[in-house]
Amino acid sequence: MTLEAQYRRRFAGSVKLAEKARVRFPGGATHDGRYADPFPLFMERASGPYKWDVDDNRMIDYWCGHGALLLGHGHPTIVNAIQQQAPIATHLGANHRLELEWADLIANLIPAAERIRFTASGSEATTLALRIARAATGKTTIIRFAGHFHGWHDALAPGADPDDPHRGVLPATLSSLLILPTDLDQVAATLATHTDIAAVILEPTGASYGSIPLPDTFLIGLRELTQQYGVLLIADEVVTGFRVAPGGACTRAGVRPDLVCLAKIVAGGLPGGALVGRADLLDLLAHDEDGPRGRIRQQGTFNANPLSAAAGIAMLRAVATGEPGAIAAARGTMLIQMLNELFASYRLRGWTAFGDGSIFHLFVDPATDLIPGEIPRNLPLATLKRGGDPQILRRLRMALHLNGVDLMRGRSGFVSAVHSEEDIRATVAAVATAIELVMAEPA
Numbered sequence: 001m002t003l004e005a006q007y008r009r010r011f012a013g014s015v016k017l018a019e020k021a022r023v024r025f026p027g028g029a030t031h032d033g034r035y036a037d038p039f040p041l042f043m044e045r046a047s048g049p050y051k052w053d054v055d056d057n058r059m060i061d062y063w064c065g066h067g068a069l070l071l072g073h074g075h076p077t078i079v080n081a082i083q084q085q086a087p088i089a090t091h092l093g094a095n096h097r098l099e100l101e102w103a104d105l106i107a108n109l110i111p112a113a114e115r116i117r118f119t120a121s122g123s124e125a126t127t128l129a130l131r132i133a134r135a136a137t138g139k140t141t142i143i144r145f146a147g148h149f150h151g152w153h154d155a156l157a158p159g160a161d162p163d164d165p166h167r168g169v170l171p172a173t174l175s176s177l178l179i180l181p182t183d184l185d186q187v188a189a190t191l192a193t194h195t196d197i198a199a200v201i202l203e204p205t206g207a208s209y210g211s212i213p214l215p216d217t218f219l220i221g222l223r224e225l226t227q228q229y230g231v232l233l234i235a236d237e238v239v240t241g242f243r244v245a246p247g248g249a250c251t252r253a254g255v256r257p258d259l260v261c262l263a264k265i266v267a268g269g270l271p272g273g274a275l276v277g278r279a280d281l282l283d284l285l286a287h288d289e290d291g292p293r294g295r296i297r298q299q300g301t302f303n304a305n306p307l308s309a310a311a312g313i314a315m316l317r318a319v320a321t322g323e324p325g326a327i328a329a330a331r332g333t334m335l336i337q338m339l340n341e342l343f344a345s346y347r348l349r350g351w352t353a354f355g356d357g358s359i360f361h362l363f364v365d366p367a368t369d370l371i372p373g374e375i376p377r378n379l380p381l382a383t384l385k386r387g388g389d390p391q392i393l394r395r396l397r398m399a400l401h402l403n404g405v406d407l408m409r410g411r412s413g414f415v416s417a418v419h420s421e422e423d424i425r426a427t428v429a430a431v432a433t434a435i436e437l438v439m440a441e442p443a
Contacts, residue, residue, distance in 0.1 A: 046391030062413025115282030122263030123151030268311030329357030399434035
């Protein structure tokens with residue numbers, strides 16, 4: 001029986017639901033990252049580091065709510081905070097005390113957070129960051145780096161994916177965006193010759209939460225260049241914020257950006273985000289009781305809603321202890337090391353695992369000479385973004401599901417503070433069995 005036939009038999013309930021989903025949703029999915037061939041799995045419930053699909057197959061979960069669930073699924077602290085707040089108010093349409101406590105926790109963890117504006121998502125945070133940068137500087141052009149992801153909106157979607165034709169994005173929008181490789185010399189040359197640069201935005205650990213990693217030296221050098229030329233630095237820490245360190249990647253590197261974009265962990269696994277940064281920049285949003293002064297307008301029905309605030313407070317209190325991040329990072333490091341030992345034992349060419357603490361990635365492409373543990377570099381951007389050979393990765397994802405492991409797109413994941421050493425060992429054993437299935441399948 002072929003791998004796909006086994007897959008369809010095991011996940012028959014998802015097959016049926018996927019057929020219905022294709023009628024209701026474009027491509028059968030509600031998020032680009034959840035699309036899967038031959039069909040996505042439909043999940044039913046979750047607890048701790050596990051989730052169960054509609055056929056009651058248990059998975060060790062490394063999606064972790066797209067990285068939002070540092071404490072895993074249904075953590076009692078988060079659940080209790082939500083349960084206590086829900087009957088009091090989920091939306092007051094007004095200021096409330098929880099938003100102040102939430103903001104204080106952020107400011108205590110992130111030195112750059114002199115002022116805070118809550119949003120409902122990471123994409124909203126990056127959108128607002130660009131608007132503030134342009135208003136503050138009077139300049140229009142933004143530098144972004146090829147492969148980095150900053151949300152799906154028009155202003156920054158171009159450049160995230162080399163295969164994206166930017167359909168629906170106006171030429172005028174593209175004309176205000178410069179897409180550069182992560183090369184400090186090219187950044188310096190661009191800043192020296194372009195006088196209309198408002199800001200530079202990046203994922204501080206590298207494209208796609210470090211699947212194409214950057215060293216801290218790049219971030220440090222970029223901060224020096226932007227200061228030299230009077231250009232704002234925007235750090236997109238939607239993924240890395242509170243995960244790679246309690247204060248995020250920039251704090252860990254000793255770099256203070258002008259603006260920092262947050263989401264995911266900041267709202268405790270509920271919808272929510274924030275833009276934080278220099279007071280003089282965020283104060284462009286402030287009202288002037290004596291008359292207009294050219295302020296920036298920004299709304300959002302669910303900004304700082306009490307339910308997300310309650311969950312965010314519970315999460316950030318835990319983050320502030322340093323313990324959840326340290327545990328998750330230790331488990332992630334253990335997983336990466338054991339996977340590379342496994343790949344080496346199989347003498348697999350072009351298979352490697354790498355990452356940053358609790359964030360990990362696989363790269364699988366036998367056409368390369370990569371050895372286990374080596375970070376993929378100097379390959380075409382499209383290949384790096386795909387994580388290697390798409391056909392092998394497709395088979396690997398199905399084989400991992402058959403063995404009870406769910407990685408994001410079959411090649412990346414987040415480790416939570418509730419993944420145990422036993423879960424890590426079980427994951428590596430599942431990968432070993434999956435490799436056998438993949439290798440036995442005709443190309």
